[in-house]
Amino acid sequence: MTRKWGPAAMFAPKGIGLNRQCNNAWQGSSEQLAATTPSATRLSGRRPQGNFMQVHGSCHCGDISYEATVDPRKTSICHCSDCQKLTGTAYRVTVQANEGTFRLLAGQPSVYVKIGGSGARRAQAFCPNCGSSLYVHDADEPRIYGLRVGCIEERAALIPRIQVWSRSALGWTENLADIERRETT
Ligand SMILES: [Zn+2]
Numbered sequence: 108m109t110r111k112w113g114p115a116a117m118f119a120p121k122g123i124g125l126n127r128q129c130n131n132a133w134q135g136s137s138e139q140l141a142a143t144t145p146s147a148t149r150l151s152g153r154r155p156q157g158n159f160m161q162v163h164g165s166c167h168c169g170d171i172s173y174e175a176t177v178d179p180r181k182t183s184i185c186h187c188s189d190c191q192k193l194t195g196t197a198y199r200v201t202v203q204a205n206e207g208t209f210r211l212l213a214g215q216p217s218v219y220v221k222i223g224g225s226g227a228r229r230a231q232a233f234c235p236n237c238g239s240s241l242y243v244h245d246a247d248e249p250r251i252y253g254l255r256v257g258c259i260e261e262r263a264a265l266i267p268r269i270q271v272w273s274r275s276a277l278g279w280t281e282n283l284a285d286i287e288r289r290e291t292t
């Protein structure tokens with residue numbers, strides 16, 4: 108499928124330093140996967156089926172939706188400074204879609220191409236209307252999709268197994284339990 112990219116989206120920012128970006132790709136080892144046991148069922152009521160859990164994603168305004176299958180164990184947190192900027196918050200949570208399973212169902216995301224530390228061109232897809240971050244893939248070879256977990260309906264079942272770029276993590280993220288917690292505002 109040929110995907111049109113949104114206007115003014117096909118450029119890379121200048122002046123981004125090397126060695127501070129992630130590829131938002133799963134980097135854990137297979138041993139890490141084997142050593143972990145999904146505990147997501149308790150939270151979501153949905154039972155992840157082995158390595159293939161169906162997920163449904165959509166942006167805030169609802170213009171864009173997609174589906175894919177994921178291995179819930181390939182959920183990660185990235186603390187890199189690019190993810191902090193691109194999300195406007197402290198860190199990003201991403202799950203890798205199983206290859207060949209991503210399907211765009213509605214809408215047309217815009218794409219911002221970020222140059223990774225390795226020189227890889229990473230296409231960051233977002234909704235041109237509401238700005239929700241949706242997914243990332245290699246700009247030249249869109250094979251592996253990293254799905255932004257906040258836009259996934261089944262997100263409660265996607266529990267991160269690894270944190271990367273922790274050297275740029277904001278210190279307070281190490282201990283959220285110490286921060287006062289309210290049910291609503
Ligand atoms: Zn939207």
Ligand SMILES: [Zn+2]
Pocket residue numbers: 128129130131185186187188189190191199272
């Ligand atoms: Zn990152």
